[in-house]
Amino acid sequence: MNNLHLAKNTILIVDDNPTNLGVIFNVLDEAGLEVLVAQDGESALQKVEYVTPDLILLDIMMPGIDGFETCSRLKSNPSTSDIPVIFMTALGNTEQKVKGLSLGAVDYITKPFQKEEVLARIKVQLDLRNLTQSLANKNQLLQEKIAEKTALENTLQLLNQELEKRVEERTFELQQTQLQLIQSEKMSTLGQLVAGVAHEINNPVSFIQGNLTHAESYIQDLLSVLQLYQENFPSPGKDILTLLEEVELEYVIEDLPKLISSMKVGVERIRQISVSLRTFSRADSTTKVAANIHEGIDSALLILKHRLKATEKRPQIEVVKNYGNLPLVPCYLGQLNQVFINIIANAIDALEEACVQRTAEELKENPCQIAIVTEISKNQNQAIIRIKDNGLGMTEEVQSKVFDYLFTTKVAEKGTGLGLSISYQIVVEKHGGRLSCFSESGVGTEFTIEIPLV
Template structure:
């Protein structure tokens, strides 16, 4: 019995040893799995951190590009406006005196004609050569047209200064319509008819708006980006060739664009402490897939070298982050595109700070 008991005891000890070894192996494996899970979670956290860092770097790059672009454009526009302003003011100021002097000389000439009705042969020859009657009729008109031209230049300079906004505080209460009109003036060369280009009709439906507290220069840049895109869409519609069979949507868009007059419509209204600006065109429109990606950084449908893919992304950032507003895009292929800008009339001073 003692031998059997010893044998059973030895067997139990061996079993306990095996069980203990298995438990140690299981514990060790659990520890390894826990360590692997912790390492995997750590790698995921690092990946998320790197992804966030990449996003921040790309945003910083966009902001630097935007700041440099805005600074360069603003300085160029302001510099041109300043250089033109001084000589134009000189001409404008002297036109008043020139008009007065010409009127006095014409009055004197009229008195001479009354006092000395009989002229000499030499004087008659000169009078025939210069066509005095035409000069007397046309000279006041010439001065008037010169005044109109100079006033037009002064309006252009004013619009350039409004567009650049370099001489104003960063946040300022402004008339939104002035900003839109100044941007349209900058783009006038692409809007007006010229040769074979029939031009683009701009329809303004301006409602009464309060003054808006905003980053005026940056808001004007948003107008510039949206209006430029609208012009590009209309020009693309004009230049679009007929599509192959099977692409009925594209062909329909091209046919519609050819039939309708090229039009950009701008509507403004105030509602519930906000300003709503709608800018629409009757270009080709865009597919839903393109519309969803429109505000993504570096996304562009233009050929390489013709677009950076930053304009609409930066515009979205300016409206949403800087002005606590919304920038929305609605588009239907063949019916054009509409951008809707919604911003508050009063800007929180803390907005735009980072």
């Protein structure tokens, strides 16, 4: 028996018989164990309140409370219930052994004691107890470590979330600034160009228009003079008569006024285009200005007119307008025009793609069309503009991303993926309105712009 193995453990012997007590004390003491003694149950229970032994050797028959009662009380007290109890019984008393074990004892030793057996049984129980305790300690330590780790992980997770949120906020701010820059750059370059062209057209058109009125009255005068000549000199001579016939004077007299008025119509049209271009490029002031939305849509259509025309690959794209009775809308019209251009240009792109995929018969039945409807919302609070095409529509996945910065399904030279994100910013952030998209794959797409009227 390895005494060192048992050393430092404390054993409490409870026995009223001094001889027994002496024998067992010696055995344990020799084995290097710390030994405490009590001569009855009561004093044993008192002792364990001050010193917690690692094991109790308990006699059964004692004056006062017997061993069974002592064991029951030890087991029912949480601070002593863990201490292993070994009963000391008389040889062959099975009943006592069974009762002791059922009360929570871990083993028994029989009198008269066999030294080796006693030590062996004690050692098994002490080893078991030490093992259980060290396991419990390790478990405790492990749980503390896990708790520490969880706390650390939670802190880390919180920090991470905070960081992600900040990065997201910064990225969003950056994107917004970039968008604003791109948008104002785009607007100012395009706007300047268009304003310049409109201005250049405006001057010559003004003097053609002004002079046409004079030309008309001079021609009228000349014709009157000619008529008077003809009346006063009915026979002007052969040369004049031949020339009159050659130039078909009668026809010229009849056609010239028509020619002049059609020139006037043409010039008026150029003037309107120039006005439209100026409307489009109108430099927006810092405050909103009440504007005619229909003029804005028309100027956008005018700028995109060349793209609506028939090409070798497809028939013309029809534009069906159904303008409601809109009041003047407080807005930054120059920027809204940009929105109209982006959405109509996208519709044209979608229709062009559809034309490639649809047969001539299908196109005849369902011609490429952009429908533009304007109306006031039911509660009279919003101006609503709907721009609808019967192109190829979008899948749900594309639809969920259309307003995303830099999202495009087009080849690099055709799309940058900025059009709708800029439009979204203009409608939602600049105007406090709403921009929504309804699309059905293979059928078409509708964009709805809602601008508050107040």
